[in-house]
Amino acid sequence: MYAQMVKSEATNDDPEKLAAFQARIDAGEKIEPKDWMPEGYRKTLIRQIGQHAHSEIVGQLPEGNWITRAPTLERKAILLAKVQDEAGHGLYLYCAAETLGVSRDDLTEQLLSGRMKYSSIFNYPTLNWADIGAVGWLVDGAAIMNQVPLQRTSFGPYSRAMIRICKEESFHQRQGYDLIRVMAQGSDEQRAMAQDALNRFWYPSLMMFGPSDKDSVHSTQSMAWKIKINTNDELRQKFVDQTVPQAHYLGLTIPDEGLVWNEAKGGWDFSEPDWSEFYEVLKGNGPCNTDRMEARQKAWADGQWFRDGLMAHANKAAARRKAAKVAAE
Amino acid sequence: MAPAMSDIMTPDAAELAKDAPGEGRAPLAEGTAEHDLFIGLARLGDNTLILGHRVSEWCGHSPVLEEDIALANMALDLIGQTQLWLGLAGEVEGAGRDADALAFRRDAWDFRNILLVERPNGDFGQTLMRQFLFDAWHAPMLTALEGSSDDRIADIARKAGKEVAYHIERSADLVIRLGDGTEESRARMQTALDTLWPYVGEMFIGDVTDARLASAGIMPAPESLRSAWDASVDQVLAEATLTRPESTFAHKGGRQGRHTEHMGHLLAPMQWLQRAYPGARW
Numbered sequence: 001m002y003a004q005m006v007k008s009e010a011t012n013d014d015p016e017k018l019a020a021f022q023a024r025i026d027a028g029e030k031i032e033p034k035d036w037m038p039e040g041y042r043k044t045l046i047r048q049i050g051q052h053a054h055s056e057i058v059g060q061l062p063e064g065n066w067i068t069r070a071p072t073l074e075r076k077a078i079l080l081a082k083v084q085d086e087a088g089h090g091l092y093l094y095c096a097a098e099t100l101g102v103s104r105d106d107l108t109e110q111l112l113s114g115r116m117k118y119s120s121i122f123n124y125p126t127l128n129w130a131d132i133g134a135v136g137w138l139v140d141g142a143a144i145m146n147q148v149p150l151q152r153t154s155f156g157p158y159s160r161a162m163i164r165i166c167k168e169e170s171f172h173q174r175q176g177y178d179l180i181r182v183m184a185q186g187s188d189e190q191r192a193m194a195q196d197a198l199n200r201f202w203y204p205s206l207m208m209f210g211p212s213d214k215d216s217v218h219s220t221q222s223m224a225w226k227i228k229i230n231t232n233d234e235l236r237q238k239f240v241d242q243t244v245p246q247a248h249y250l251g252l253t254i255p256d257e258g259l260v261w262n263e264a265k266g267g268w269d270f271s272e273p274d275w276s277e278f279y280e281v282l283k284g285n286g287p288c289n290t291d292r293m294e295a296r297q298k299a300w301a302d303g304q305w306f307r308d309g310l311m312a313h314a315n316k317a318a319a320r321r322k323a324a325k326v327a328a329e
Numbered sequence: 330m331a332p333a334m335s336d337i338m339t340p341d342a343a344e345l346a347k348d349a350p351g352e353g354r355a356p357l358a359e360g361t362a363e364h365d366l367f368i369g370l371a372r373l374g375d376n377t378l379i380l381g382h383r384v385s386e387w388c389g390h391s392p393v394l395e396e397d398i399a400l401a402n403m404a405l406d407l408i409g410q411t412q413l414w415l416g417l418a419g420e421v422e423g424a425g426r427d428a429d430a431l432a433f434r435r436d437a438w439d440f441r442n443i444l445l446v447e448r449p450n451g452d453f454g455q456t457l458m459r460q461f462l463f464d465a466w467h468a469p470m471l472t473a474l475e476g477s478s479d480d481r482i483a484d485i486a487r488k489a490g491k492e493v494a495y496h497i498e499r500s501a502d503l504v505i506r507l508g509d510g511t512e513e514s515r516a517r518m519q520t521a522l523d524t525l526w527p528y529v530g531e532m533f534i535g536d537v538t539d540a541r542l543a544s545a546g547i548m549p550a551p552e553s554l555r556s557a558w559d560a561s562v563d564q565v566l567a568e569a570t571l572t573r574p575e576s577t578f579a580h581k582g583g584r585q586g587r588h589t590e591h592m593g594h595l596l597a598p599m600q601w602l603q604r605a606y607p608g609a610r611w
Contacts, residue, residue, distance in 0.1 A: 060389035060397065067385045071602035071611040072429045073378075073415075076385070077408045083388050084401035091394055104394075129602055129611075187609050295390065303392020306453050306507065309514025313506040 002055030002119040002143060004210040005282075006048045008218040008227070011040030025226050030156040033099035041225055045155055046100050047116070048227060053093035054111045054118040056086045058292050062126045063135055071129060078175055079132060085168045092164060096157040112297050120278060123286030124204050127197075130183040130190070134197035136176015138205040138243065144169050145239045146209070149229035177246065184250040191251075198247065199255045203273040209236040211275055241267045357422060362545070366479070367421050368441060369542045371431070372584055374414030375442035378432055379592075380463060381407030382599055383450055392453055399499065403460070406492040413485045433603035437592045444583040445528035447592050451521065454507060454514070458521035461504045461565070464497035466532045469557040470549065478546035501565045508569025519571050530579020533558070 070076035222228035258271040415428035474486035543550035
């Protein structure tokens with residue numbers, strides 16, 4: 001999941017309409033763009049889908065950081081294809097958001113001005129080649145935990161985008177695991193890179209699910225609307241339970257001394273991430289926030305002439321077609 | 330991996346040595362048919378490798394999401410073609426070097442790409458113009474290679490040709506739209522054309538290796554591709570309202586291994602992991 005702490009909007013709509021809307025959701029019906037929906041539902045979804053889309057776009061950067069240094073042609077191709085898929089996910093998600101009445105340019109502007117967020121995870125650096133494996137294995141792994149249930153989300157276009165995205169994400173996760181496996185089974189230096197990557201990405205990956213939401217009003221509303229399907233804690237537990245045996249298989253150590261198997265719950269007990277660090281990252285104080293935003297702002301500003309040029313040409317071409325049509329008549 | 334001492338003492342030492350990179354047959358002698366073929370293939374594979382690398386540098390930084398996707402696609406095609414060309418080059422050489430060994434463990438003077446493809450990306454206009462000038466050569470080159478007397482080359486050319494037909498369509502279209510766009514986009518595209526123009530001539534200048542490959546029907550003579558290139562470039566530039574530079578000056582040397590200063594800087598990050606951790610599997 002690349003959306004964290006999405007505040008759900010209060011709704012002041014007609015109680016009768018609201019009840020009918022809720023009944024549709026409870027019956028498992030999909031809400032389509034032209035259907036009536038509460039303003040709060042619309043706004044919350046725009047925020048959530050927008051944040052998810054922005055995360056895909058900013059998420060190109062930490063992995064893109066290694067494209068020019070990928071060690072083999074095959075690894076380079078795999079990484080390029082993965083980053084390309086992420087741009088594609090951004091595109092589907094912006095399209096899904098557009099069905100709710102917000103434009104992609106509008107959303108982009110909100111990202112670049114800092115009014116909209118992207119996932120905290122992309123503010124962490126990729127420092128060695130094994131990080132590219134760790135990102136696929138842990139970051140995509142954590143994302144999938146949330147995205148698989150979201151295939152059943154109530155908003156049709158979002159649900160359909162998730163179905164496509166999940167297929168690709170699970171492929172990315174397997175590729176990431178394969179990369180870090182080769183590193184973990186490689187030379188001593190490669191093994192050290194793999195362990196270092198796990199050490200740095202473990203807690204930030206746990207943070208991806210957001211803080212415990214047992215007391216959150218927003219979560220309750222979003223869950224009633226089936227915009228959010230599981231609690232943050234449920235998903236975090238599921239992620240840990242899935243990942244610990246994979247790390248053991250690789251012979252890598254999860255950097256948590258508090259990690260113990262809990263027979264009674266049939267899952268692992270684990271230490272909470274440092275939530276003060278999480279809030280600092282959200283405030284802009286993560287290791288890469290400044291660099292990530294600068295990179296996106298630069299790409300957008302440097303590309304202005306290109307987008308304007310294409311628009312001007314499209315207008316000229318349309319005018320010519322119109323003139324030709326008039327002349328023919 | 331180089332054999333350990335105990336391995337060398339075993340009767341299988343010769344077998345083990347075959348796996349060691351760069352330790353197979355003696356280097357191919359210059360002027361032999363195999364050497365010519367190796368150079369011809371390296372020229373093809375190094376062009377796609379270096380251009381693919383340059384294009385991949387844009388990943389995540391392009392002017393619009395659709396371009397990020399399209400450029401990654403183009404880079405992927407070029408890297409895929411590199412695997413085929415350099416893979417075959419390694420096979421022809423027979424010294425135990427595969428495509429990765431050729432890409433990541435040769436130094437600049439052994440690369441045979443034209444200088445055009447190693448030019449830095451510049452602004453997005455320069456990247457697009459470089460792509461167009463290259464595609465306008467690459468497409469007819471591959472068409473000619475489909476008729477190669479070497480079936481392995483014809484097969485690769487057929488596969489790559491399908492991809493490149495799309496590359497030229499796309500890059501020509503963007504050159505036209507940006508040339509005939511705003512004042513600024515036109516000025517940027519003209520500057521890109523003027524800047525890159527001295528690097529186009531090299532595509533059409535043959536040497537003795539080319540001549541021997543051409544007479545064996547393996548690869549076309551570089552000079553033979555000029556008229557098709559001129560025709561398609563002139564047509565696109567006219568539609569783009571851009572002016573073809575008059576100069577016929579051509580920087581050259583890349584195809585013989587004499588590169589610009591940019592080449593070393595491109596290879597340094599590209600080859601770093603393989604150089605820093607020799608023998609590692611990735």
